Amino acid sequence: MSEFLNQVYFNNSVRAYLIVGITILVVFLFKKYIALYVAKGIFKLVRLRYKNINLPTFLALVAKPLGLFLAVLVTVGALDKLKLPDELDFNIYRVSFQELLGMIGSFLVIFTFFRLIIKSIDFIMLMIQGHYLQTHEPGNHQLVFFFKDLIKVIIGIIGGLFILKYTFKYDIKGLVTGLSIVGAAVALALKESLENLIASFIIFFDRPFATGDAVKLNDVSGTVEKIGLRSTRIRSDAKSYITVPNKQMVDSVLDNQSDYTQRKASLKLEISSSTPADVVEKLLTGIREILTKEDIIAYTAFVNNITANAIVIACDYFTGPDITTFNKVRERSTLAILSLMAQLNITTAQSVSDIKIVQGSAPPPQAAI
Template identity: 35%
Template sequence: MKLPSFLYYEFLGNTLGQYLIAVLILVVGSALRRVFSRLLSKMLFSLTRRYTGGVSEEELHGLLIQPLSTLLLVVTLQLAGATLTYPHGPNAPVSGQLPWHEVLLLRLLSLAFIVAAAQVALRLIDFALLVISRRAAIRVAHSPTRLDNQFLPFAKDLLKVFFIIVATLVALGKVFEVNVTALVGGLGIGGLAVAFAAKESLENLIASFTIFLDQPFGVGDLVTAGPVSGTVEKIGFRSTRLRTAEKSYLTVPNKSMIDKPLDNLSLRTSRRVGFTLTFDQKTTSAQLHDIITDSLAAMQAHPLVSQDVQIKFSALTLMGKEVNVQYFVDTTSYDEYINVKEDLNYRLVEVVEQHGGVFAVVREKP
């Protein structure tokens, strides 16, 4: 089939037919790239359907369509550019060498392709970790384990850092023509200087691995490390995020979480309550004995109070007769702990009133 003669008309080193082909590739690629992205995403979901329990196809589409669309756009630009001959101008370089502006354009396209491919890889990591977390949640009846909450976000960040490093090395080698082997070897020579420069960052990174290996605390635990206290919300490469009692968001370097005595309040089996009651001197010994006996019985009868309850007439002072009270509430919930204290305080007051006891009046010094 003979093409129209006007398609052979040359302009800037390319025929009109070449320009039309390039424009057609751009139009078709730009118009259908989201359709192709959804098709590729659907094919991937079909291939992995048996392993993706708990993750819907729409969730995969939401993760992949945008980076796949960007990747296909870059491929479209490369295909369209491959159909054209870049004009060299009158001062063309030596045969076999490309002018600097053409080299720059090709390198920009190559860099864009690597960046887009890396974005697709990062989204695939998000998808893989989402599948693992959903399957773990199903396996433990919708109750993620300590490892799921703590290790999976860390593993996702670690894999992403690894892929970003790989993509950076590929870009340096393919786009900027850097000798990657020599560069990696040179890092061994300059590693000591880098280690000193990034000493704190390395210490925090090592501390993060220590946290995951020893597991002194996990996501959701209430901890106190030195002067800071709060509920752990996230454990990262460099820092641990805490939600304080004032609901502020506190970021603590991982090194500070392990080089100070750490109290994991969530792992305690009970909460201690201790205080002193001071009775007026008018309270008789018989009344005091009955108050202690009935208060002890009331506390031991409470379902959330352990049996090691102590109520002792401990001291006789000028202020009055002191009775020490100590018991443990078998709960890790702060709200439940406060409710038990309130119930038993009311019960103590009722017992004192029932036996006619009188609390001592504490007078402030002038």
């Protein structure tokens, strides 16, 4: 038996053929189970840090590409232990058959490895998206899909560079330099688009607003309906659909009205300067009683200024963040103050314009010289 196993055929012993064949057969027969147990081991390690990982989704996305990578890795490693027969020592387009086999093997290993990484990224992005959905932040996961595609493209490019370097033995330094120059030229040509793209990243991470928030930007106010990669769509108060570049959304002073903890209303009264002081005092007392309501959190009412034509009374009060309640309270308070002024016979100050016509005498004529 030992003599049979030591017999050599095509530069390899029977024992070597059996070991390599059995190894490859075992891996292909049990790759599914091997990958399953390896994936479960990785899952347990990751679960120590991230508690919200879903095991079936993790296995569905990671186990199959992991099994294929392990099978290819073991197969290529096992076949590498065999010596190439002399009969197969020939060249194909100046490339030896042995080098061609090595190139195919390295290509398969690199390809399946990066495919495993891309599938793992799919799972990571699903986990991130699920986290945002569970925390009821619907506007924050919109760019997850873009990040997923962007990272997958970058990894694909890196995988291609690895294949060029380790499979085709190509010097990628010049290629990387050329890609850098081309990338710089493209960045200059697409400067504005890249600025908006970077601004979309800032919006995603900094989260100054989200979908559904009521915002005010310069002269535009409305509700955010969509946050894109280049621009943000706002449904204005006039129900028009406004598109604002993301760079402007980031660089301008933006008022996120949905994040208000309180809303402020201001009322400025200019009553006639002839109003007696005791009547002004009654008016202030009545205004303070009107503003002492459960819907009003805090208020101030005082005489702010006295001019030649008017006595100025300033009223400021705060309500809760709800805009509907705010409008109702402001309307109710304003009407109540108007009614109080009517009861006290207080009139508003009237603007007075004095026009003076001055008629001067003509200058005496000068004597002729």
